Each structure stands twice: as C-alpha cells, then as structure tokens.
Amino acid sequence: MTPQPPPEPRNADGETRRVGVEIEFAGLHPHDTAEQVRERFGGEVVVVSPHRLKVEGTRWGTFTIELDTQYAHPDAEVLEARPKDDSEWERHRHQMRVEFHNRTRELIGDVVTGLVPTEIVCPPIPWDELGELDTLFTALREHGAKGTEESLLYGFGLHLNPEVPSLEVASLRDHLRAYLLLAEWLREQIDVDITREMLPHANPFPKAYALKVLAADYAPDLDTLIADYLADNPTRNRELDMTPLFAHLRPDYPHELFRNRLVKARPTFHYRLPDARLSQAGWGSAVEWNRWVEVERLAADKEALARRSAEYVARHTRSPLVRLWLRLRRWVRRS
Secondary structure: OOOOOOOOOEOOOOOEOEEEEEEEEEOOOHHHHHHHHHHHHOOEEEEEEOOEEEEEOOOOOOEEEEEOOHHHOOOHHHHHOOOOOOOHHHHHHHHHHHHHHHHHHHHHHHHHEOOEOEEEEOOOEEHHHHHHHHHHHHHHHHOOOEOHHHOOOOOOEEEEEEEOOOOOHHHHHHHHHHHHHHHHHHHHHHOOOHHHHHOOOOEOOOHHHHHHHHOOOOOOOHHHHHHHHHHHOOOOOEOEEOHHHHHHHOOOOOOHHHHOOOOOOOOEOEEOOOEOOOOOOOOOHHHHHHHHHHHHHHHHOHHHHHHHHHHHHHHHHOOHHHHHHHHHHHHHHHO
16 A cells, blocks of 8 residues: 655655564564565564564664563673672672573573564665565565454454654643544554554544543643543553653653653654554555545645634533434434
C-alpha cells in the first residue's frame, strides 16, 4: 500500500518527516528475525546479548530486535556496577556475580521464548518509504511470524511514532483534539482485537479529559497542557501516549512518570492503538499510517476541527433525559 501524504510532509528543517515503527509478534526467534532485517535492508547483525540483537548500518539506521521482556536481558545497573574495593577477592566475587546474572537472564529468555513476543524497534523512517518497510513484514509472515489474530493470548501491537509537524503548543493541542474526535472511528476501522481491548496498554482517554481539551476556550501554555494531560492520564497506557513528546519538551518537568526509564523522550506522537496483524496479507505500517493521516488532516482543518469539537461537547454535556429523548427519536425514525 502507498503511504498517503500528511498535510505537513516536512518538519521545521524542511526534511521529510520520519516515523518510528515498533512491532510485536510470535513464531520467530530474534536471531532469525535479525537475519530477515539484514537480508532486506543490509547492515550487520550485532549480538548484544543472547536475546537482544541489533542490525546496524542499514539504509535507515539501526534496528533493535529482542524478546519483549526486561527479564530476558542483562540489567545495565548490574553490568555497570563496580567492585566494592580493589582487592582481588572482591574483583573475583564481582565477576562471579555478573556471570551468574548474565546466565540467569539467558535462561529466563530461553524459557519464555514463544511465550513473550519478539519485538522489532525500527529506526526513524521517512513516511514516504513505509511501503518499503512493509516488505519486511511480508517476509516475516512468510517465515512463520504470527500476529495478533492468531491466538487469544497474542495481545500484540504495532506502534507508530510520527515526528510532530510542529512543536508549537497550539499544534499539539489541535492534534490531541483531532485524535479525541477520531478515536472511536479509528477503533472501528482497526477492529481492535478483543485481547488488546482487555489489556491496559492502549486505553481510551477519559471523557472528562476529552471535554476539557475540546472546549472552545481551551488555549493552554505548554506547562498547562502537560499538567492537564497528567492529571487525567498519569500513565503510559493511552492509545495516543503523549509522555515521550512531553518528556522531550520538558525533561525537567516534576512528575515521576518522566523519570520512568520506559519513557523515551523524543519529538513524536506515540500512537499505540493498532494491532499487529502480521498474519493478514496486505497489512503493514502503511495501512496504519494512512489511518493516522486522517488525524493530521482534521487537525489541519481549523474550521472542521472547531465545528466537530463543539458538536462533541454539546452531545456529551446534554442532560441524561435529553440524550434519552434523542436516542428514542432516532429509533423511531429508523423504525
């Protein structure tokens, strides 16, 4: 599928905007996955640890492939710790501790292979080259990779990290507004798998937050935008996770979530909603990018955005009796 152009295809520096892509799946070991990446895009496979590899030097940069659990990989704090003193005995004991830690994590990875997904974290890719990335998804499927729909146990997702077109607060607010208005439509288009609906990783935004952001007089500065977001969404588990972007803009913001090592600061939206439908021929990152572009198109259409925001606020602030009457009237008309 051909990726559709967003309203603002280039960033503030005049370069083609890029998209980070993350995908989870079962059925293919990280080593085999890394070879598929290398065969498609070149580069060199580097083994970081038994269940974490990188493919460096591809046309776009470095791919990371790993089992998606921290317990299958050595802990950096253990590896970077120093012996308590410079005695030979303490150095020897420290080395034994590191070796035991590495071996234990390797064994955990061996045990959970097949139970936890393999994850690919792609380097930022120009939006108009996402169709080429999808050749990798086709190859993975042909080599046995299994997507979300293959099992009730597979709550796998595809995450897109589109580079923001602007860091201006009004632009960020408008993209949030557009997403809140289109969230239900996106869920219907994606037909989100029941397993992922039950898991917390891509929860919808609270209605109270949507009403706050969609109010006609909502014109926050950056700190207010962040504070309002965190007041109603003190979590990474939102279908559109804004914490990486906010951490990029305000790394010193006084909130514990910004100190979470899983929050990676970057100038992107973190769109977590799509399933990883690797088993479905024709599906890929371009399909989900094209759905995302509808959010950006609405954000860019100020008149439509204001009109639909007002309609949303009016619809969701009517009294229960009025809402019941309107539903009955629609039912009578359809009868």
